[in-house]
Each structure stands twice: as C-alpha cells, then as structure tokens.
Amino acid sequence: MNSRDSMAKTTHIAVVSIPAFSHQASIVEFCKRLVHVHHHFQVTCIFPTIDAPLPATLTLLKSLPSNINYSFLPPINKRDLPQDALSAVQIQLAVSQSMPSIQHVLRSLLSTTPLVALIADLFANEALEIAKEFKLLSYVYFPHSAMAVSVLLHLPSLHQQVSCEYRDHKEAINIPGCVPIQGRDLPSHFQDRSSLAYKLILDRCKRLSHAHGFIVNSFSKIEESSERALQEHNRVSSSNSSGVYLIGPNVQTGSSNDPKGSECLKWLENQEAKSVLYVSFGSGGTLSQQQMNELGFGLELSGEKFLWVVRAPSDSADGAYVGASNDDPLQFLPNGFLERTKGRGFVVGSWAPQTEILGHVSTGGFLTHCGWNSALESIVQGVPMVAWPLFAEQRTNAVLLTEGVKVALRPKFNDSGIAEREEIAEVIKGLMVGEQGRLIRGRIEKLRDAAAEALKEHGSSTRALYQFGTQIERLEGQS
Template structure:
C-alpha cells in the first residue's frame, strides 16, 4: 500500500478561485488515492458563506483551515477589489508560514500548490525546501501572458492600451494592448506593481497546473512547455493542462427552482442566459442599455441581474444588499413578461447552461463560466468586465470562434441596438448556427479530455507521479 503523500494548497479570498481549486483538489485525490490535501484559505473578515457551503462535501482526504482574518478596514479603500485581495493575501503570509510549519511538524508534507495571486507562498516553500506548484484557474493563454509580462515590461515603454500593434506572445492569439489583463493597464498603479512582482515570482514554481485542456489550447500548451524548460529556475518544470474543472453545484438549489421551472416551458435552444458571474457589476447606464437591448432583440432571456455599481467588480468582495429589480427601467418587467425571466442576484448557472432550452450565454468571460459554457455546449456573447476577461474574450471570439463580441462606444458602453443585433445574431443568425456547431465539437473534446485515458486525466496522473519521483530524489 502506498504511503500517504501530504500536500498543502493555498487559495485567495475570492470565491471563483476557491471553487476552482477545491474542485481541482477533489479530482487530484480521486485519481491519487494516497494523497492527502490541506486547503489553506486567507480571509477578509468572515469566510464567504458560499465557501462554507462548498466545503461541506469534501472527501475525508481533504481538510481545510482558515487563516486569521484580515480586517477589511485595514486595507486601502480606494483601490480595486483585486488589489485588496492581493494585499490581504500578503498580510496573511506570516499566518500561512505558521500553518505550513505546523503541517511540516505533524505530517510528511511534500509539496505546496499555490494560487498565482498567493505566490509569495512559493518563497516560503523554498525556505522549507519543499516542492511548489502553481494551480492556475484561468486559461493557458493567460498564463503565457503572465509569464511574458516581465519581458513585455522591458520591450514596451508606453501604456499597453496605447500600443499600436497587436502583441504577439508565443502560442497565443495576437492581442491588442487594450485587451491585456486589467491589472496591466496603468503602469503607475499599485495593481501593476503587484502583478509584475507576482509574474516574476512564477519562475520559482516547479510546475503549473492549468484549468484548460489540450484541444482548445494546444499551441499555448506547446509554447508554455518550451518557455518553462528554458526560463524556470526549477529543474524539470512542467506545464500540465488538467481541465476543464468546473463546479456543478447542488442539484437541489431551492432559489433556482422557479427559473428552472420557467425554462421547462420554453423551446429547445430558445433562451439566452445572461449573467456576469459571482462579482461582476454594470453601471446604471449600462444596466439600462442591456435591459433595452434584450427587449429590442425580441429573443427570450433569463437574466441574473445584480444591483448596479460604478466598479465593474463591485460585488467581488462584498455584494450589495439592495434589491436589483428596483434598478431596471420602468415597465421593463411588465413589457417582457413571458418572454424574459429575471432572477435577483444569483441563479444555478450550470443547471441553466445544461438545460435543453438554453441556446446562448451572455457572459462576463470569467474562465470558470467560459469553461462551463464549453463543457455544456452553449454558444456565447462575450462581455468582459475586469481581470483577464478581455483576454478570454479574444480567445473565445477570435481564437476558438465560439462567441460573438459586441462593440462598445467611445465611453465604454454597449448600446441597446448593438446588444439586440448581437443577441439576435447568436440566437437565430447564420453565424450563431456555425458557432453552435463549433462549440458542440469542443463539448465533446472536453468530455474526452476527462475520460480515463483522456489528455487531462493523463496529465494529472503524470503530475502526481512526477512530483513523487522528485521527492524521492531530493
């Protein structure tokens, strides 16, 4: 019988990252039965209720601990949520070090797996002489961009959004500077300083576990393998595409039952699902334009609507308690009754995307949502808001060609006529039909990647065996 292999995993205080890393841990211990994982969570204030629900169903060989909370009032209030999260993680590093010391003294801890936004932990792992890896929740293309940021920083002197030519990164779709990650867009900002430090620190990792699969990112995977061998300080550094890892949620979500019942009465592929993820928010002006655009399109829709905010990630750390329905245009609900269904704040996303009536998904392009749409074969309208979502939109619309991307005006607003045109194009247009055919092929490829002999299952198995062989020779 194989001896137990202990692994520590650290995430960040953002549910989209936590859910991805927990689902990864479940898959890891399912494939490697003798692995035991301890998940370590920095927190801002109390743990997120959704996180506590997520942790209720862990198998016996995964346990977890919350680090002492960082007080939100101790963080700068005038910075984006992403910066607050990164600063909170940095403040939690002494507590993390104590947690790692405890695990080292009580178990045969052999490796650490860190979220890329908690990669100070790689330096601590190096001090303790244990193997360290990055679990990368976004795409392989995004990882490639992150790994190349230090070089881009030297090569391009202006703001990336002002750079005239497309930026070419090995293995990736050419990207306009304005479509690079939100964190890159202001070189004088604390956000940029933090992300540049984190990108430089990635070279400390012994390998990267990426939530993607070979069929959709073959070129990026190949380029990453080359980059990793040439540039990483850790010998034998490898890149493993081990996705798609998605969270299916509970099958008996009471809050979702009403909208699911409504879907039951609709025709196949007739409904556009509209959602901006666990934290995305629109301004009041954009909320109005989206409502009028959906109305103007004449198509059926199911919209998980959130209260507006001037910050695109306004609900990422703390959600508004306001009733979002009061912010919709006057008479909108009455005029679209029967054709549209509006859900306040939250909806059971994977159940909706998996429903036969759902024919399209207007999404903020968070990678979790993009993968769910691919796994369930639903064509997309891309509406990126923050983080690396514009990169994802480029990959989905221009690389994989499984999405349509609306045009935004000079003020950054998608106007109602444009929204209506794109929605109709996806739901009933010829281009939408071609997109549906392509994404159904990717759906099948995603399922194949996760089969017993699929590319992602093989990659995750190789990660476990190679990690143990490194431990054996260290």
C-alpha cells in the first residue's frame, strides 16, 4: 500500500523527540514505517540532548533508510537542570530550553526544503507553537496506549472536576472509552497537584487541542473503545483536527551483537519451552534496595526459572533515565542469592537483548514495569505478563493489561509500597504454572495474531499510516 510511485513530489516532514531512549526508539520505528508506506516522504528527526546523544539511540540510527535524516541539538548541561527534580521533569525542562535550537533547525530546513508538517512527542509539544509560526501542519506522536492518551486529553477537565489529590479520590474515574481507573493509578506526574511535574504535564495536555491530529503507538484490536472515544473527542473539541491514527505496534526488531546478549540467549537455549520468567524494568526503571531484596527472595521462593536484568537500586523509580549508576548491580543482590539459584536463574547486569529474549521459545512470562514499548513487545511475541508499574503512565497501562485486555497479573503492594516476597512468589507461580496463567496465555496469543494482522499491507495500522500521509497531502493542498 504505497501512496505514490517514486516519481511523486517529495513531501518533507520534521519530527521532534525527547532525550529518553524509549521515546526516541518508538518515534524512529514510526518514521521507518512511514517512509516504507509513503516512498516519497522525506523525514528529519530532531533530538534534544542532555550532555550528549544517548549511545543506544546512536546505535539505532545506524540502520536508517536514506530518506530519514537526523539532527542532534546542542546539548543541555545536566548540571544546569534542577538536580533534585524527577527525571521526567529534567527531561521536559531540557526540551523547553532546546526550543530556540528546534526553531533554528526548522528555519534552516525551510530555507532549503518545502517542509509541510511537524510531528512532536507529547513532552515536546511546545514545538506546536513553532509549527504555527512557520505555518506547518502539526501532529503529536504518542508512544503510549490509546487509554493513556485519553487520560492525558481529559486531564484539563479532571483538574476542574476533582479538587483533592487524585490518589485520595474515593470513586473510580470514568474516562470515555477506558476501563474505570482508580485515582492512584493515574500517571505519576498527576499525583502531586502542587508539583512542577503536574504543572508541566497540565500545560502540555492543554496544548494538545492545537494539533491537527494524533499518532498513537497502539492498534485497533487491542483498544477499539479508546480509539472510538478519541475520534469522537477530536471531532467535538478540536476545530482543526484531522483525526487519530493508531499505527502500532511500533517495536524494535533485529538482533544484537552484544556479548552479554549472546550469554543470555545461550542460557535460554538450554531451558524448556515457556519455562523462563524474564524480569526487566525497562531502560529507566529502578527499585529500592528493600524492594530489590524482596523481588530476589520472591523469585527464589517461587521455584520458577528466571532471567533477571538487575540494575543498581535507587530511591527514585526512574533513577536510570537521565543518569544510571556505575556500580556493579550484582553486588546489591541478597547475600548468597546467586549461589542458591544457580542453574535455575540467570542474572545479567543493566541490559539484555529484550526483543530476542521475548521471542525465544524458552520464555514463558515477562515481569515488566509496563512501559508501553515493553508491553507491546510482549504482546507481539505472545508472552503473558506480571504487571509491576513504577512511574509515568505505567500504572494506567497496568490497569489496561490486567483489567482491560486481561493479559497480565498484578502483585499487591503493602502500605509501605513494597511487594513482599510471598506475594511475588504466588503471582509468579500463578502466571507460569497456574490456571490464570493458562487463560492469560490464550488471550495474549490472540492479541499477538491481531497485532501481526494490523501490520500487514491491508491491516488497520498500515491503513492508518496511509491515511495519515494522504491527509497531510490533502491539507497541504488546501493551505
């Protein structure tokens, strides 16, 4: 399904991400699929940076097709950002400080290129103002679930309707097209209404109505009701909206040449089919030392096989996003843990080839922080999940995965916010060998097939990509 042949007029668009690898990876995969469907599109990716470009992103950019270019902006010095702020706040402030550089890059592009549209990450949507100044069409890219997008769209009205802290709100919150959600499961940026994090996210959510449309990394079959509600919301509330496009799942593919990765895969080769629980908290997630101990003992107590990506503990749940610890993470494991679980568990420090692990025949479950990239990767491979959200919109994703599509189990946390070892062991066994786990496996295998179908030539997500591109051309023709 290609919009035109190679003789067509080139359509140039710019894409702005944020300095967080999960967001950059998602938007790059979107751009690759966009130019595959629309051969005559030319894309320039603009990356704000903190201190320096992310090494993982540099690796990702080596595989770009010739019609995608990129530009790293002059780095923002991390020491110039508030050191006690959450990583998400530091990232948004760095993007705000990068707006003059974004403006400069766009002006330079426009001097040589008939640029027609700007796509900005939700957390870079200040760039919508620049798009308006340069008379460009503007879109927001969400590396999130459609349910999370609905929650973000409704924050300005929730802010008016709910006077207390959301976590203290007694009744479930009903957002159109979404599973009812408790206030405590709204995104972490919402949870302190006097904080800078809340002010920043509220400002960004209010700005969403300025966009011509939304691009969402999800697919129709998993979120039909949320998709319908988003379309209706845009039809009613946005005068210039051209639609909502569910174009996912955009996930990373391909193999890694990292030696640590081959060790993981070699160990998996010697395990039985669907017998291993993969444990990872994404590119930014960290546990406290106490929680790390409980997880270790819980894995041990479960008796199940596991492959655990361990990161040094931190009091901040997103402690690895802007500055990861250089300490050897294995030194923080419970005493004697490695010896006691030898043969049954495999522990690797900081990083593992997640795509290949989830796709391996020996992997039977995934204990995940519910970052949307990771959740989609698990769905694409048909791997059941234990939902262990840490920050951002991950608790909202956990509600979708456990109560919406019912492909995950979620451990209970005590009053101190700790999941205890007995609870962890019980949930792991329930997923890997219990009846609940068997039912979940059946449901996620159906979703896996639906995800594959969405990405086929005439699938729902490929059609959405085609419609997005042709809509840009139609609106460009009207301007």
